[in-house]
Amino acid sequence: MAVMQIVGYKNSGKTTLICKLLEIFSAMNLRVAVIKHDVHGFEVDREHTDTFRHRQSGAIATAITSPWRTAIIEEQETRLADLIQHFDHYDMTIIEGFKKESYPKIVMIRNKEDLALLQDLTEIRAVVVRQEAEECLNHEGMVAALADSSLPCYKADEAEEIAKLIVLSILSQEN
Template sequence: MNKPPVIQIVGYKDSGKTTLIGRLLPLFSGMNLRVAMIKHDAHGFEIDHSGTDTYAYRQHGAVAIAITSPYRTALIEEQETPLKELIERFGGYDLILVEGYKQEAYPKIVMLRSGEDRILLQELNQVKACVVRETETVENGKAANEILQTERAEHSPAQSAGAGQALLEGDFTAAPVVHFRADEIEKIAAWILSEAGLSPLAK
């Protein structure tokens, strides 16, 4: 079985990761692509609730529970699962989108709320693209999308040495990282397909 391509979407809290993914998924679904999502939550989460059988099983001591129907399967384990293992479980899908896991080494889209967030472009590996939230401003007062419009240049999406430092210093023209505004959803989707080596599937 061929492993599906993996694209990470990372950024600080409230940078727009979930919003972007929520806008991309319908586009990919409309292309007949089967997309799997993996989200990292550093603060813990709860998907089960009081009154369900699975909740009762956990309360009585079960440390792993699976529930399945003809339409859906859910697996709950009282442990963290490594990203690599989750990706292996999703081997039958066309594309895997990962929200979070900043330190993992898959191709990344970095969400930028403001100029201060550019530090991520230096600190993280495999940064291939960045998305600037159009409603934010940066230190010099220019809107983030204005920065992209006036300072970016067309270039190869391949990452090269020194690109992170160039972006950190605000030199968008020298860095081979693709830049998007947050409202350029179709362009972002097309870039992801290109980076993943995928084409829309026929209905």
């Protein structure tokens, strides 16, 4: 199963990068699934929809499907490994978040405090530095420190290069 995590702290640019990568992979005719981690809770049903009413009335799982889309909502946490297994028939799964999991990952850096992630996490394949962080990191000598590491380092606007890295990483996972 081809999996790549995009991790970083809140507002580090994970979703923006993933959306750019999805456009690139779609143009390459790759079928990509995305799993997002949300520690704050979320709602996908809107009030007054049938599935919302079903859940409000006590259903512990609901599903809705059409010829174009399917959504399943369960009132329980699902293990990441189970979600990945559910998407195993796609070309690739991108995971947004789940920092502590041990899948190959790209780490988003937005300020010098985020550099601690490089010490705390495993399976790091690359680092992506947001544009607004570059000046701060340059000023503090952090970009040089990143360059001295063996990790590839990209700017957030280098989505094409990051996509190439992911494709190469996925090919090596399959072999």
